[in-house]
Amino acid sequence: MSYSIAFLGPKATFTDLAVSRLFPDDAKIPMATIPECMDAVVDGQADLAVVPIENALEGSVNITLDYLVHEVNLPISGEIITPIQQHFMVHPDNDIPSFVPDVIYSHSHAIAQCHKFLHKELRGIPCENTTSTAAAAQLVMEQPGKKIAAIANELAAAEYGLAITRPNIHDFSHNHTKFVVLSKSDIQYENCLATRRGDKTTLMVMLPADHSGALHQVLSAFAWRKLNLSKIESRPMKTGLGNYFFIIDLEMKMDEVLIPGAISELEALGCNVTLLGSYPSFMVEKSVDIAEIHSKMM
Amino acid sequence: MSYSIAFLGPKATFTDLAVSRLFPDDAKIPMATIPECMDAVVDGQADLAVVPIENALEGSVNITLDYLVHEVNLPISGEIITPIQQHFMVHPDNDIPSFVPDVIYSHSHAIAQCHKFLHKELRGIPCENTTSTAAAAQLVMEQPGKKIAAIANELAAAEYGLAITRPNIHDFSHNHTKFVVLSKSDIQYENCLATRRGDKTTLMVMLPADHSGALHQVLSAFAWRKLNLSKIESRPMKTGLGNYFFIIDLEMKMDEVLIPGAISELEALGCNVTLLGSYPSFMVEKSVDIAEIHSKMM
Numbered sequence: 001m002s003y004s005i006a007f008l009g010p011k012a013t014f015t016d017l018a019v020s021r022l023f024p025d026d027a028k029i030p031m032a033t034i035p036e037c038m039d040a041v042v043d044g045q046a047d048l049a050v051v052p053i054e055n056a057l058e059g060s061v062n063i064t065l066d067y068l069v070h071e072v073n074l075p076i077s078g079e080i081i082t083p084i085q086q087h088f089m090v091h092p093d094n095d096i097p098s099f100v101p102d103v104i105y106s107h108s109h110a111i112a113q114c115h116k117f118l119h120k121e122l123r124g125i126p127c128e129n130t131t132s133t134a135a136a137a138q139l140v141m142e143q144p145g146k147k148i149a150a151i152a153n154e155l156a157a158a159e160y161g162l163a164i165t166r167p168n169i170h171d172f173s174h175n176h177t178k179f180v181v182l183s184k185s186d187i188q189y190e191n192c193l194a195t196r197r198g199d200k201t202t203l204m205v206m207l208p209a210d211h212s213g214a215l216h217q218v219l220s221a222f223a224w225r226k227l228n229l230s231k232i233e234s235r236p237m238k239t240g241l242g243n244y245f246f247i248i249d250l251e252m253k254m255d256e257v258l259i260p261g262a263i264s265e266l267e268a269l270g271c272n273v274t275l276l277g278s279y280p281s282f283m284v285e286k287s288v289d290i291a292e293i294h295s296k297m298m
Numbered sequence: 299m300s301y302s303i304a305f306l307g308p309k310a311t312f313t314d315l316a317v318s319r320l321f322p323d324d325a326k327i328p329m330a331t332i333p334e335c336m337d338a339v340v341d342g343q344a345d346l347a348v349v350p351i352e353n354a355l356e357g358s359v360n361i362t363l364d365y366l367v368h369e370v371n372l373p374i375s376g377e378i379i380t381p382i383q384q385h386f387m388v389h390p391d392n393d394i395p396s397f398v399p400d401v402i403y404s405h406s407h408a409i410a411q412c413h414k415f416l417h418k419e420l421r422g423i424p425c426e427n428t429t430s431t432a433a434a435a436q437l438v439m440e441q442p443g444k445k446i447a448a449i450a451n452e453l454a455a456a457e458y459g460l461a462i463t464r465p466n467i468h469d470f471s472h473n474h475t476k477f478v479v480l481s482k483s484d485i486q487y488e489n490c491l492a493t494r495r496g497d498k499t500t501l502m503v504m505l506p507a508d509h510s511g512a513l514h515q516v517l518s519a520f521a522w523r524k525l526n527l528s529k530i531e532s533r534p535m536k537t538g539l540g541n542y543f544f545i546i547d548l549e550m551k552m553d554e555v556l557i558p559g560a561i562s563e564l565e566a567l568g569c570n571v572t573l574l575g576s577y578p579s580f581m582v583e584k585s586v587d588i589a590e591i592h593s594k595m596m
Contacts, residue, residue: 006534024520050538052341054539055534056534056536056538056539056541057534057536058360058549059360059533059534062356062357081539119576142574156386160499166419172536174538176538176539178539208521213524213527215517215527216514216517216518216520216521217532219513219514220514222514223511223514225568228511229511231532231540231542232513234357234529234530234531234534235530236353236355236356236357238354238355238470239352239354239472240472240474241352241354241379241474242528242529243354244529298431
């Protein structure tokens with residue numbers, strides 16, 4: 001199977017890095033926003049979308065959860081967890097020990113993730129936000145005469161021919177981002193370069209109007225069946241303060257007895273339950289050789 | 299008592315509107331960011347801070363929760379829920395029926411909240427983001443010769459002398475934002491113009507490392523005591539994907555039996571529990587006369 005993949009672009013974003021591990025040989029279509037990625041699958045422009053859904057530091061990507069629940073009906077067909085490693089990079093003309101930039105460009109999250117490094121090593125140098133880390137790298141590549149630098153990933157350095165002068169400048173070594181694969185049909189992961197961790201099932205649960213104590217009942221339906229929850233997350237229903245729906249991740253594949261039993265019990269309690277997907281979970285254990293990934297992208 | 303209040307500025311933001319209801323006669327210090335508001339109280343520059351914590355459409359304000367849990371130790375001393383009403387405004391020189399702006403300025407959330415109006419009435423006109431709705435109003439005031447408009451609240455229109463040509467252009471009429479009062483000591487609400495709704499207690503609960511089923515146990519400790527939860531929200535611990543803490547709101551004041559009993563039970567289960575505050579809850583029922591608020595601000 002060969003797929004066309006809508007992903008949160010431009011080229012060389014962390015989403016692109018995730019796609020290159022899951023689908024190293026497939027056609028990629030960069031999109032400007034997360035909703036556009038999902039719309040591309042709904043409209044048939046792409047077979048699947050890959051978008052970020054959660055970061056270990058920032059929490060859930062709300063636009064992904066909200067658009068998935070309120071706007072489109074696209075099953076989750078897979079997930080991949082990748083380490084987030086940020087590097088300091090400059091135009092190769094500026095790759096000299098004495099170089100100090102006038103401005104550092106990156107996405108606001110990347111700047112926040114490198115706060116300690118910036119505070120300690122480059123105090124007082126202004127940081128400017130770009131729409132993605134890759135856009136910052138592109139900006140540095142396009143202006144060799146300016147004293148500027150970017151914070152971005154290794155793929156962006158390779159893509160735009162920049163020199164990484166300070167690798168791994170992120171404050172937390174355990175920072176990861178989880179991306180989901182969204183598709184109308186089942187996806188095959190034949191050429192996947194990541195490690196398979198097991199299966200997951202994601203449910204969206206809306207509590208009945210008078211929900212005092214209802215969440216406890218919901219969790220009981222899973223607890224007495226010994227179904228492991230790896231995540232529970234509340235998001236606003238957009239119908240007024242205090243009205244939430246819950247996203248629940250179960251550490252197993254959809255079965256014919258336990259999960260359907262729990263869903264029936266929740267519905268009997270007056271909850272509205274939607275299956276958002278049952279899918280394989282992948283993890284990137286260590287960095288694959290960058291040059292290899294880059295050569296496949298050409 | 300007279301307080302000095304650090305709030306998320308500039309003048310005439312929705313936070314300013316909330317402050318004007320809670321503390322109509324007190325001294326206000328606008329701050330550029332939410333962390334700066336909290337730091338001002340920690341450093342003794344201000345007696346209290348007022349910052350947004352949750353919006354009915356966007357969900358929790360993550361920077362507020364995260365800074366409160368990870369960076370500062372400031373009890374929640376009150377909360378106020380205010381309706382969010384957005385208006386379309388222009389420089390009074392441009393207050394003519396045929397006026398069509400070349401650009402519309404506002405905060406990205408306000409632009410999102412008026413999506414249907416903009417799509418229907420002003421399709422194709424570019425929207426530019428500003429750091430606050432008040433900043434958009436100021437920008438329009440400062441450039442009377444330009445064909446520009448702002449989306450902001452009634453306080454900003456009054457503050458910057460703009461003409462509201464289309465009031466209440468927000469898509470959802472039930473949109474509200476909750477703001478919290480943060481202070482080292484108890485706060486008196488003597489001149490408060492909002493309605494008292496009751497009391498709340500907010501707890502932060504960290505589950506033990508092996509937390510499968512632990513959240514269910516946590517909720518049991520509240521459920522069997524018939525303690526009503528009005529909110530449960532997960533946020534990342536920043537120690538790796540899948541590690542969360544939970545913010546729990548109880549619909550009552552801290553007592554001497556039930557809540558301390560629940561906390562002891564949670565601690566016996568291996569949870570780490572922090573009391574974030576026990577405080578009065580206020581609500582703005584309807585708009586107070588704008589001219590009156592504005593005259594008090596002068």
